[in-house]
Structure formats: structure tokens, C-alpha cells
Amino acid sequence: MPPQPLPPAVFAMDPVHLPELFPAPLMTRLRQLVTIDPGLVVQDFTDPAALRALTRAEVLVTGWGCPRVGADVLDAAPRLRTVLHAAGSVRGLIGETVWERGLTVSSAVLANALPVAEYTLAAVLFAGKDVFGLRERFRTEHVYPAPAAYAAVGNLGRRVGIIGASRVGRRVLELLRPFDLSVGLYDPYVGEAEAATLGAVSLPLDELLRTSDIVSVHAPDIPETRRMLDRERLSLIRDGGVLINTSRGALVDPEALTDELVGGRISAVLDVTEPEPLPADSPLYRLPNVFLTPHIAGSLGNELARLGGTVVEELERLAAGLPLAHGVRRTELEISA
Structure with missing residues (x-):
């Protein structure tokens, strides 16, 4: 039986963070789990290259600098089923439509x-x-x-x-x-x-x-x-x-x-x-x-790889048919960061 194709994924964040979140060993693990182009890091969901990638994407890997994921993004990404956030709170990132359409969401807030x-x-x-x-x-x-x-x-x-x-x-x-x-x-x-x-x-x-x-x-x-x-x-x-x-x-x-x-x-x-x-x-x-101090308590420098590692571990769980370990529920956002 031929191997199943890897699910398509897209990075959406400020590209400056990508190499720190996903240093080479983590990027290698990540690309064994999803089909993703490290050369495409979306900051504008209306960009033509972003729109082309979104039509196929099943997973969105987000981080600091990612635009809000609302109805317009989901309309452009009809196959999208999971958002994995390589940062802390998703409060300002996830629009109501994400919950209404039943997508799963994970955050590295615990690692942060x-x-x-x-x-x-x-x-x-x-x-x-x-x-x-x-x-x-x-x-x-x-x-x-x-x-x-x-x-x-x-x-x-x-x-x-x-x-x-x-x-x-x-x-x-x-x-x-x-x-x-x-x-x-x-x-x-x-x-x-x-x-x-x-x-x-x-x-x-x-x-x-x-x-x-x-x-x-x-x-x-x-x-x-x-x-x-x-x-x-x-x-x-x-x-x-x-x-x-x-x-x-x-x-x-x-x-x-x-x-x-x-x-x-x-x-x-x-x-x-x-x-x-x-x-x-x-x-x-x-x-x-x-x-x-200048807002340095959260993840900085080599600590950022811990956030990327959380995303990779979540992808490994999905590949194994397991639930997300750090899933976010809509109701939690009313009383948490």
C-alpha cells in the first residue's frame, strides 16, 4: 500500500520568527509530518501566493505577526481543519468563524x-x-x-x-x-x-x-x-x-x-x-x-524553539490519530489570556 500523502500546511507569521521557532532539527521533523514551504511565510492573507497555498492547506502554523484568522481566510481555505499557534494566547488571532466551523486550535501558551x-x-x-x-x-x-x-x-x-x-x-x-x-x-x-x-x-x-x-x-x-x-x-x-x-x-x-x-x-x-x-x-x-525590564519574561532567543517544538508534537499527535495536547476551547478565552 503506497504511503499516504502528507497534509498540506502553511506558515503564517512574521518571517523573522521562523528560524528561531523552528531551527533545523525541528524543521526537519515538521516537514516529515506536513507538506510545507519554509520559503512562504504569510503575513497578508490576500497575497496571491498566500491564496494559492490556502486553497490546499489543511493546517495553518501561526505565530507572532499572523493576521487575524476570520471568515475571509476560511473561505479561501476550504480544507483547513487545524490552527497550531507557535506562541501564547490566540485571543486576538482566532475569529468566531473558526469556532463556528469546528476547526481545532492549539496554542503553545503553556510552553511560553x-x-x-x-x-x-x-x-x-x-x-x-x-x-x-x-x-x-x-x-x-x-x-x-x-x-x-x-x-x-x-x-x-x-x-x-x-x-x-x-x-x-x-x-x-x-x-x-x-x-x-x-x-x-x-x-x-x-x-x-x-x-x-x-x-x-x-x-x-x-x-x-x-x-x-x-x-x-x-x-x-x-x-x-x-x-x-x-x-x-x-x-x-x-x-x-x-x-x-x-x-x-x-x-x-x-x-x-x-x-x-x-x-x-x-x-x-x-x-x-x-x-x-x-x-x-x-x-x-x-x-x-x-x-x-522590556517585556522579556516570555520566550526569547533559544526559548522560542520550545514553542515550535510544541507545534511539532501536536502534529505528531494528529498523525497518530490522537487529540491535541494543548487544544484551546472557545469558552476558555472568556476567562484566560
Whole structure:
């Protein structure tokens, strides 16, 4: 019996990402599973070459820079049955027609959560040791602080508050387990028993903010969470507390946060802001109590191959007649990133 032809597939993303998502070994595995042209990376679904490829495509491999997949794309791709996203959230990518026509969708959001959680773990441990503050003091005074300066330093029993049991939030909770920390969790969809299995105590948001030394934000950016940390809630964070945000800047009132940080009452580790990037005259660039990074917590550099690897693994499952391991359901997008 002759071998079955491989299903046709098309790349749709900014082509700059392709070699990092699919380095040579992964590209070889990918091309053993689908018929795909690495020389055609679609950024415009109305391009004639893209339209010709779409008429045959059964699989769309997407990434950052892919245009929205709506009814017009599906009309041009009548055989399309699967969208495999080599990046995080598909919220802005997948149109309603994709769900209505019964396509399957997969996302590498879990793979992308790993480096964000690792960044957060590092930030939590550094914040507990006051690494950021002591570094600034050492840089200006050039002497070791007196022992009294270390009285409030240390991670033994430090209370860490996690906002959101998202994929990132759950991975952070897992990474925190080996340490002698006290962990609280706020998530309206997680009860006390589930929080306990995750290694945390379920707390109302206001109580979590009042009782935590370090607060880390991992909730999704949805209408219900916009500005969830407003001026009143930011004021609940105890004096000397640290806010870590690797989620989205929209979850925090930017003016209220700036006022708190300029006043020096709390500190912050911010990988995301609103707007992003901040304007050049923002005081957050210069404040000693702010550690600001340019949205680097997610997958970068060699970490991108983990996202491409997720797509290849999903194709291997499809070839074996198995369901997607990282399938996305339409209902999930209402409460997740």
C-alpha cells in the first residue's frame, strides 16, 4: 500500500520568527509530518501566493505577526481543519468563524508560560533578599550596610501573594514549593481545596494584598481584570512591599502605581507596563525602587524553539490519530489570556 500523502500546511507569521521557532532539527521533523514551504511565510492573507497555498492547506502554523484568522481566510481555505499557534494566547488571532466551523486550535501558551514563571521566581527570591534595594544602596554608598539594615531581609517565611492561577500562576506556585515561603492565592475560579493542592492558601484579593510582602500578578487581561489593582487596592499593599507584574500593564492603574512608586512606599519589578513601552520621561526609568525590564519574561532567543517544538508534537499527535495536547476551547478565552 503506497504511503499516504502528507497534509498540506502553511506558515503564517512574521518571517523573522521562523528560524528561531523552528531551527533545523525541528524543521526537519515538521516537514516529515506536513507538506510545507519554509520559503512562504504569510503575513497578508490576500497575497496571491498566500491564496494559492490556502486553497490546499489543511493546517495553518501561526505565530507572532499572523493576521487575524476570520471568515475571509476560511473561505479561501476550504480544507483547513487545524490552527497550531507557535506562541501564547490566540485571543486576538482566532475569529468566531473558526469556532463556528469546528476547526481545532492549539496554542503553545503553556510552553511560553515556563520562562515567565522562571523570571517570576527569580524576582520573588531577589525581592525577599532586597537585592534590588541593597544593590542601589551599594552602588551609591560603596560600603556594606550595617547589620541592622538586614533586619527585614530574607526569604524564610516570607508571604508571597499570587494573583491568578493561570498557566503562569500555576507554574509559579509549583516553582515556589521547595522554598520556605508562605504562599497565598487569589483566583475567583479556584476554591480552598484546589488552592491547597497548588500549595497555597485561598484568600480574598484585599486580604492577599494586605498580608503579602510580595505580590505577583498572573491574571489574564480581560474586561473583569482591567485596573483590578486600582489606587485603593494598591494602597493596601503593606509598606515596603513589592509588586511584580509579568502579566499585562492594563491590570494595574498606571497613575496610581506611579504615585506609589514615586512616593517610595512600595517597590516594583515590572516586565509589563501601560503604555508599553513607557514614554521616555516616565519617572519609572529612574526610580531606585523600580526594576524595569522590556517585556522579556516570555520566550526569547533559544526559548522560542520550545514553542515550535510544541507545534511539532501536536502534529505528531494528529498523525497518530490522537487529540491535541494543548487544544484551546472557545469558552476558555472568556476567562484566560
